[in-house]
Amino acid sequence: MSELLSDSADRPRRIVVGVGGGIAAYKACSIIRSFTESGHHVRVIPTDSALEFVGRATFEALSGNPVQTGVFADVPQVPHVRLGQEADLVVIAPATADLMARAAHGRADDLLTATLLTARCPVVFAPAMHTEMWEHPATVANVATLRERGACVIEPASGRLTGKDTGAGRLPEPDEIVGLATLLLERPDALRRDLVGRKILVSAGGTREPLDPVRFLGNRSSGKQGYAIARLAAQRGAEVTLIAGYTADLADPAALEVIRIRTAGELKEAVDKAAVAAEAVVMAAAVADFRPSTIADSKIKKGADEPDTIPLTRNEDILAGLVRSRRDGDLPNTSVIVGFAAETGDAHGDVLTHARSKLARKGCDLLVVNAVGEGKAFEVDHNDGWLLGADGSETALEYGSKALMASRVLDALVSLLERGGAAHAQNGPAS
Structure with missing residues (x-):
């Protein structure tokens, strides 16, 4: 597992944004703005075709730098060599079929392709094209070539073309492209294709248990960590099913299936159905432990009819149930089960004490532990914590983006998958 780079991804970097000539070129404007607003130095290199969709002045205004397309512009500065040599990151969005074909074959017939030949930093291609073009054997071969050479070609989204x-x-949405590209500044190998052919089930977000047509019992989960894991697993090659509860208006990640749920009961039903085909299950959702014993048909009013108490019923433990099902042979394909625990210390022990106890009760293979508090775990973009293994291992997860934490969790998951799962899997949760 690679260590967190000593200099943060938030430090200003030199980023080249290449723009191919497709209708999605307008989305590059949001990508450029995100990088510049983060304090990075951005140079935009469009193809001539891209300028048919978005004008040079727009790219110059957003980046604060001149925009050129040919190798004979500003010759004394030798930009076709210097821009690639000095770049910390190159992001191509949209990456058209033609642009990727020229890059795969080492062409250097404009400033962008020449820059790609001199870049020795992480390079991200974000493809955008019609389905037939994406699936054509020539494009498939070009993508494979670029990946073999170390470039990151992210999986496109499905939707309206x-x-x-x-x-x-x-x-993919600009925020997703920026997030994946920024992760490479924290960890250059974070998008390696080590989950190709694997089927992964991920749950994310919070559940809501209705009390009446207006009120519910819920939690503060934003779903960001679960989404980060699902997104990264898909980009590392896995076939991902994401079961999503309530989230903070998060856009669906590209290249995966999303199933929507509301309550813990609906989550259990969806997980039980999808887990049968999954090789690994990551339960990142924040599941309500209790639900109201009865749901009022109309809003509960204040006054004489207001109840003194609201009886609760305990929801079934979905994570422990998965482990039992695997032990009983009902999940023959599932070799790795990952749980999450948001914990606080109290008079009976600190966060890790409670987490170790939870790992023993649940019986899962890995437990991701977060300390909950103001500005921690919930509703934030950065996180830290611990990764506990059923084999007794304990690994500190250093502070960083939730995408970085997702990459470390997936590393541990991949390690277990490659070993055929944890040896303790037959034991099941403690009674």
Whole structure:
């Protein structure tokens, strides 16, 4: 597992944003703005075709730097060599079929492709094209070539394309591209393709247990950590199913299936159904431990009819149930089960004491532990914690982005998958 780089991804970096000539070129504007607002030095290199969609002045205004397309502009500065040599990160969005073909074949017939040949930093291609073009054997081969050479070609989204067409090949949302690219500044190998062919189930977000048509019991989960794991697993090659509860208006990650749920009961039903085919299950959702014993048909009013107490019923433990099902042979494909624990210390012990106890009760293979508090764990973009293993291992997860934490959790998951799962899997949760 790679260590966190000593200099933070928040430190200003030199980022080249290449823009291919596709209708999605307008989305590059949001990517450029995100990088510049984070304090990075951005140079935009469009192709001539890209300038047919978005004007040079727009790219210059957003980046604060001049925009050129040819190798003979500003010759004394030798930009076709210097820009790539000095870059800390290159992001190509949209990456058209033509642009990736030229990059795969080592062409250097404009400033962007010449820059790609001199770049020795992480390079991210965000493809955008019609489904038939994405699935064509030539494009498949070009993508494989770029990946073999160390470039990161992220999986496109599925959805509305140009005109009335829909399908795979849609450019992922700008925030997703920026997030994945920024992760490479923290950890250059974070998007390696080590989950290709694996089926992964991830749950994320909070559940809500209705009390009446207006009120519910819920929690503060934003779903950001679970989404980060699902997104990264898909980009590392896995076939991912994401079961999502309530989230903080998060956009669905690209290249995976999303199933929506509301209550703990609905989550259990969805997990039980999807887990049968999964090789690994990551239960990052914040599940309500209790639900109201009865749900009022109308809003409970204040006054004489207001109840003194609200009886609660304990929800079934979904994580422990998964472990039991695996022990009983009902989940023959599942070799790794990962749980999450948001903990606080109290008079009976600190966070780790409670987490170790929870790991023993649940019987899962890995437990990701977060200390909860003001500005910690919930509703934030950064996190830290611990990763506890059923084998007794304990690894500190240093402070960093939730995407970085997701990469470390997936590293541990991959390690277990490669070993065929944990040896303790037959034991099941403690009674």
